[in-house]
Amino acid sequence: MPAEWELSDDLPDEDVLMVEIIPPWKMYFDGASHKEGAGAGVVFVTSKGELVINQLLGLYEVKKSELLSYHNYAKRLMGWLGDVELEHLPRRDNKQADALAKLASILSMTDKEARIPICKSWIIPPIFSDDKDDTFQEEENHVMEVFETEEEDWWQPLVDYLKYGKLPSDPRRRIDIRRRATRFIYYKGTLYRRSFEGIFLRCLSDDEKDQAMEEAHSGVCGAHQSGPMLHFRIKRMGYYWPAMVKDCIDYAKRCQACQFHANLIHQPPEPLHPTVASWHFDAWGLDVVGPMTKSSGGHLYILAATDYFSKWVEAVPLKEVKKENVVDFIRTNIIYSYGVSRNFSMYYIAANGLAEAFNKTLFSLLKKVVAKSKRDWHERIREALWACRTTVRTPTQSTPYALVYGVEAVLPLEHQIPSLRIAIQEGLTEEENARLRLEELEALDEKRLEAQQRLECYQARLSKAFNKKVRPRSFQVGDLVLAVRRPIIITHRTGNKFLSKWDGPYVAQEAYTNGAYKLVVEDDLRIGPINGKFLKRYYA
Template identity: 50%
Template sequence: MSKSILTGRLAKWALLLNQYEIIYISAKAVKGQALADFLADHPILADWKISDDLPDEDMFYINIFPKWTMFFDGSARGDGAGAGVVFMSPQRQILPYSFQLSELCSNNVAEYQALIIGLQMAINMEIIAFEVYGDSKLIINQLLTKYEVMKDDFVPYFRLATQLLQRFEAVTLEHVPRKENQMADTLANLASSTTLREDEAADVPVCQIWVIPLITEMLLDDINVISVLSVDVEEWRQPLIDYLEHGKLPDDHRHRSEIRRRAPHFLYYKETLYRRSFEVVLLRCLGEEETNQAMEEAHSSVCRAHQYGPKLHFQLKRMGYYWPSMVKDCLEHAKRCQACQFHANFIHQPSEPLHPTAASWPFDAWGLDFVGSVAPKSYAGEGYILAATDYFSKWAEAIPLR
């Protein structure tokens, strides 16, 4: 009411209440006033101190997963490749593992092999959260999505490692320099070399392993798979023929009721199924292959009328044919016709921007909107609303309807 320009209902109220010399003051925030009144009614004592003790402190706890640490490294040489994985438990216990890769590969593939082997071992050990350290900056940044996987050879290993990382509650990946990853590097070099010098000793068992990513799962997005299945589609006429000739009904209860309801409209005579139309004309029922041939003949071969969908449907019924999805099939067949695409009636009028219409005086133009259905309904059973809005004054009227 304090605005300089008022329209509509507010203007009417302002004129009626102007004779009483009423002054309108905007209401302030109620929330701030309520807080101020509460603090005024409950003053804090001067010697009051904040208590750090929590009531029922035995009921409060924080569940923190014990974090493990894993170092991985892969090494490839001319005569072999190896992988080293070192686990460190929360109690600072060291668990070293070394693997000899059974196939020759590049150094980056060996790094991926070491990481995947370590992740699979962590899953078998039921580790929930752990930190992963590796000296391969390329692999760490690829898994952190900082680098893009450019080579196709790395894509299966990258996707397999990503899937394995998603199975943990909390995993952090960090790159460490090679000098800080000496234990895993030593195990990788130990596995890649088949022999040791006389002055070297190792108590770590070495076994052969090779991780093969599942191509069907990893590269499914990159491979176009075409599968051909032979499906026996039930002819829509067969249940009706079985019921009219032998009285046989399907096992499904709903299908059985539908056959009984539709059967009086059909006639089976001399191994041909007919349907009685509203004009008491027998229409021959067609199968799937016969419907395509009939639409092709009626649309562009014998008749060559190139009718649009509803006209084609009417033409086929006049020719004495019927199948359940006639209307939909005729519409789709007419849309797929190439000749109709070229020779259809096109609108050659140039496009123009829209021109909004402005109302010149009140109640010159109205906008109507029908809302419904509204649930739950009113006591009078009204479940719809007819809303009308005046374009000039934005005056709105609403009428409930049943």
């Protein structure tokens, strides 16, 4: 049949057995474009969406006169928008238009007032009349009354069932409502839930539960309690909603006052990474003790250094802590005497435990040997150092003096009351003494290797005990965190009692593999690196 021939419904000499009637297509505006608003928002609803697309593209002709007004206005909208691309979507990908089509089947545009409950949307009447005029004509809109309804509260199906015997259409929800309704009662317009103690708890809506949590947590009688305690408090007051525990925990952890004034977190976030020194004088731990009682020489501090392998110690009194004094100590007492070390530890108590342990031992010794005036401690430091160097240390099962020089130091008591070692050495000739000394030096490396094995076993036991307390806590780049208020000395109290313990919030800019992080504030001021032990997550 030629394309230019017109189709005719007249079928002469034929018996029509069946006639398929295709429903007519319709076009609605979704409310985003009308005479008092701007923008484009035309939604086409039709049984043959491809037909509408072809008509707008000019491939098909619009034959129905009542559709010309919509067709012309759609063409005008396309002209306003500029570059427009039309594409036919199947029904499964065009759910919004399908929903509008179902709504249109219910809605009848009559003179009577229509009440349509909707959720966060708008319904407007057609902006075109039934006039057969092809030109676009503006006319006064007949606005319908629209009611906006919020999402249904959790207790509404229970109320419908207890009050009216109404159940949801979903079979699963019907069973769930019947099962849960046995513990609820509806009394004088209020829903109550019977607890296991036999107490009736009032059921709260979403708005009421927010008010209850705010008042119970930070209100007039609020105690800023933790989430579980907040849940217990609200339940004790006689209220209930399904997700009480979860909501209370989430509300409490987002409280700004609770976050900034929370206690410090003492659980380590990372497993212990012990510093393993491969050889003597390879790594030193430095620390400053003080301020102390001012000595007769005007000293207030003690600068101490401890070798991680042999536990050898060096210490000097200082009048003031300056970088020049520290540099001079490292050069004179360490480099000139024992060579250049590979690294020194920074100040961090948990990572510099060896230096902290020696500080405790040194201070304990000085307290017991100083005079009553407590001002001669700077003269007693060398005696305390000698005592530490000649004492057997638990990690190595040897004295620091023996690991450094290969032989145990001869103490004054051994000369006053000769020991077996002194008695044997007194019977040796000078040549035999020299040979014995060479043998001791030859065995020194073996003795150090044995000490290293004992040290590794000792550190493994420490790590096992430490890692039992680990509570993993890590952050990703871009996370908001709070940091312990500077200076980070958790054993000292800084500021007044009303000062917050945490600063921030900061943004984690970079994460290192050893549990340290680099932070940045809003003005791009960088802070760090800082150990993750002093950080916690911030909830906005």
